[in-house]
Amino acid sequence: MLWLYNIAIQLYSLIIGIFSTFNTKASLFVNGRRNIFEKIAKKINPKTKHIWFHFASLGEFEQGRPVLELLKEQYPQKKIIITFFSPSGYEIRKNYVLAEGIFYLPLDTAANAQRIIxxxxxxxxxxTKYEYWFHYFRALNDRKIPLLIISGIFRPNQVFFKPYGSFNRKILSYVSHFFVQNEESIELLKSINIQNATLSGDTRFDRVAENAATPKKLNIIERFCGDSPVLIAGSTWLPDEQLITQLCKKYPEWKFIIAPHEIGISHIQEIEKLFPQAIKYSTFATEEPTAHQEQTMIIDNIGMLSSLYAFGKIAYIGGGFGVGIHNTLEAAAFGIPVIFGPKYDKFQEAKDLINAGAAKSINDFNELETAFLTLTESSKPGQIAKDYVASKTGSTDQIVKYLSKYL
Structure with a gap:
């Protein structure tokens, strides 16, 4: 199986190289890894010990960030290196101040693994959470360097638990310790004879609780909202926005803030067609305070969403009509209920919020309107959401306490 894995890595490299000629993300992926070892050598002293954090993308960075920052607080002399697999993580956090160096992770080959380590x-x-690379994990194991997975989560349909998954199970065997989100993950790992796992929960709860306690002050958003009730639509895609525009037309007393997942020019233009009277954040921010009375604002930048929820009475979380919903916890932490599309089965927190009465999943506009009215008729669903987040914090302390034995 290893030879197939190696071929797959090489094929991936070839395909992403072809795509890089016309796709922006693929181009960043390829160009960011060009001369990567020279870039590392200029910034990193290989004689100095480091703590290495790897994140697939931006979401995993925010998930693991509480652990990183608490480690830095408790061990300020330690130097931290961060790697990302995806451009959406690297390009946004490449200047993060607590890391000595931030790099793209080279593709998983035996040679790359040895050179990186x-x-x-x-x-x-x-x-954090996932990404299981055979050569990196085996090389770390061979050198007896502890490797932890934090906020891990496993499902029965994953290849690790299939009769043909022996190669993938081998990758898991190189992990020193797993900190997982739920009891099901513990049991699944036990079913393949992996005992070195601890139920710690999800570090995202610590992150979103911290964010809600100290949100950024956004005077421009405050001015736009005024005294109106506000729906925050976060990480939306076109199918989400097509539903929200109908809600916007039926409830003119509400204000709507749309923070799309993609902020490319073409997608912003699609949103503007759906909301012809909307104003972009970049425009509103430069206008006189009394110049506009728009009902809808389109956020055409990255980095504001986690603080926008402070202004909402309810949130709509995008992605549920695609591969899966985005982050519901950022909204819940601010004490507002959430609505999302039908594809949420991979997200335990979404199931929990629905069961608690703080969230609803919808399939069409009629269900969206019903959920909107139900969840905003009282403050109870929002309080349930806030209490749920508060009840799940503490994972970060548990993980950092465990890490202390290596530091």
């Missing part, structure tokens, strides 16, 4: 000289390595 030599260059980083890690005393402990932390991967």
């Amino acid at each position: 030599t260059a980083f000289n890690p005393e402990v390595v932390i991967f």
Whole structure:
């Protein structure tokens, strides 16, 4: 199986190289890895021990960030290196101040794994949630460098638990310890004879609770909202926005803030067609305070969403009509109920919020309107959401306490 894995990595490299000629993300992926070892050598002293954090993308960074920051607080002398697989993580966090170096992770080959580990000289390595790379994991194991998975989550349909998944189970065997989100993950790992796992919950709860306690002050958003009730639509895609525009027309007393997942020019223009009277954040921010009375604002930048929820009475979370919903916890932490599309089965927190009465999943506009009215008729669903987040915090402290034995 290893030879198939190696071929797959090479094929992926070839395909992404072809796509890079006409796709922006693929181009960032390829160009960001060009001369990567020279870039590392300029910034990192291989004789110094480091703590190495790897994140697939931006969501995993925010998930693992509480652990990273608490480690830095408790061990300020330790130097941290961050790697990302995806451009959507690297390009936004490449200037994060607590890391000595931030890099793209080279593709998983035996040679790359050896060179990276030599260059980083890690005393402990932390991967968040997922990404299981055979050569990196085996090389760390061979060198007896502790490797932790934090906020891990496993499902029965994953290849690790299939009769043909022996190669993938081998990758898991190289992990020193798993900190997982739920009891099901513990039992699944036990079913393949992996005992080195601890139920810790999800570090995202710590992150969103911290964010809600200290949100950014957004005077421009406050001015736009005024005294109106506000729906915040976060990480939306076109099918989400097509539903929200109908809600916007029926409830003119409400204000709507649309923060799309993609902010490319073409998608912003699609949203403007759906909401012809909307104003973009970049425009509103430069206008006189009394110049506009628009009902809808389109957020045409990255980085504001996690603080926008402070202004909402309810949130709509996008992605549920695609591969899966985005982050519901950021909204819930601010004490507002959430609505999302039908594809949420991979997200335990979404199921929990629905069961608690703080969220609803919808399939069409009629269901959206019903959910909207039900969840905003009282403050109870929002309080349930806030209490739910508060009840799940503490994972970060547990993980950092465990890590202390390596530091």
